[in-house]
Amino acid sequence: MEFRDLKAQYNKYKTQIDLAILEVIQGANFIGGKQVTTLEQRLAEYVGVKHCISCANGTEAMTLLMMAWDIKEGDAVFVPDFTFFSTGEVVSFRGATPIFVDVDRDTFNIDTIKLEKTIQKVIAEGKLTPKLIIPVDLFGLPANHIEIEKIAEIYDLKILEDAAQGFGGSIHGKKACSFGDAATTSFFPAKPLGCYGDGGAIFTNDDELAKLLNSLKVHGKGEDKYDNVRIGVNSRLDSIQAAVLNIKLTAFIEHELEDVNRIYKLYNEKLKDIVETPFIPQGYVSSFAQYTIKLKNKEQRDNLQSYLKDKDIPSMIYYVKPMHKQGAFADYIYDEDDFEITNELCDTVLSLPMHPYLSENDIGKVLAYILDFIGKN
Incomplete structure (x- = not known):
């Protein structure tokens, strides 16, 4: 996958x-x-x-x-x-x-x-x-x-x-x-x-x-x-x-944007009650460059990623480190209290496979393994 x-x-x-x-x-x-x-x-x-x-x-x-x-x-x-x-x-x-x-926790x-x-x-x-x-x-x-x-x-x-x-x-x-x-x-x-x-x-x-x-x-x-x-x-x-x-632009217009939103709905339907799923405000449409969930804490997030990797399910963390902690910006002085949400997100987010050509069989595998992991943890 x-x-x-x-x-x-x-x-x-x-x-x-x-x-x-x-x-x-x-x-x-x-x-x-x-x-x-x-x-x-x-x-x-x-x-x-x-x-x-x-x-x-x-x-x-x-x-x-x-x-x-x-x-x-x-x-x-x-x-x-x-x-x-x-x-x-x-x-x-x-x-x-x-x-x-700092950013909005939902969006x-x-x-x-x-x-x-x-x-x-x-x-x-x-x-x-x-x-x-x-x-x-x-x-x-x-x-x-x-x-x-x-x-x-x-x-x-x-x-x-x-x-x-x-x-x-x-x-x-x-x-x-x-x-x-x-x-x-x-x-x-x-x-x-x-x-x-x-x-x-x-x-x-x-x-x-x-x-x-x-x-x-x-x-x-x-x-x-x-x-x-x-x-x-x-x-x-x-x-x-x-x-x-x-x-590619023709394909994007004809079906790809619609396809990723269909996959988003399939993911959300099964995951919404067990993890925090992406929030799309009313009137907004996302093109889902990433489908990103939030876990309870860093330990659960990291353990889920390891579990998925063992099952050959790829996932990514966007982003491990906030901007204000990047070494290139070390000369700037910031108050950590001003970045409460970003710091939390860096410890809890996990992005799942998402693209217009993701099959329902692959979606089912991703969902099954996440449900299995959450059920045991």
Whole structure:
């Protein structure tokens, strides 16, 4: 059994994917070209925004926005404490200060009440200038963008929606990657929409921002790539990855999002009374980058993971260590009492196999072993 079965997906769409890759190779147009243009147009249409700017990966997508907005030393950027390292990394990379905020226990996403209190605290201290909020759509579930946008307006902050895991999710029909001033996603292979290498994209309705980003991602180009009007980077999505993504995007729209939500319901039906299962607020749709349960304590979580491993059932812990405890951020001083929920989650969460090609037989095995373990413990 695979935790996320990319081989099954490839086998289903092998003919289309192989032909799409072959077309790129035969055309020898490996950077840019129609595959990238077509993908950007389709992604923008699906998300419901004016512009999609593809780039090298999800981390670079966030970095490009930080460059475009001139986030720098002395700026405060508010980031959830329970997330992947890159969300805070891009802040420090620009010389700004990541301010970590505890998360909501039910949704795993940034706690909006604690977010506002943290913003107020930074303002009161007067050492940093609040500039940006980076809410993360963790495990496929959009953050509480409605409340976050209200807070950002009060304190005149920009919002960068980190939808690396959230592509396909929605709130009352409004798609992930369409919230805030701009949004980013990742096409890392294991993501809801993944390529066969690295890739990422930025989404925005801001015409001037889109123009700037298209310059920054190609060495700060002006009219052409040999007219360099600013300092930029080299961050392009290659044509082969775009060709693969065009096939996968069709599959994602036609059935994959629906399939993972069907599997979520099958899991929840059997597990809801014995462990804490994922909570999806009313009106929200998750794309289930992960299906994550909560156990009673670290001992039970670790023992269950070991038990499943002995039965050849893969599982993962996202995340073992909170952001504020990462060695790279050791110079920052934080109060442990401010991260009660994140610290608890790091000790109790466990992600189970989840992907659109998970068979009912495999689902049954996962459920049977968990029920057996909980029954004995």
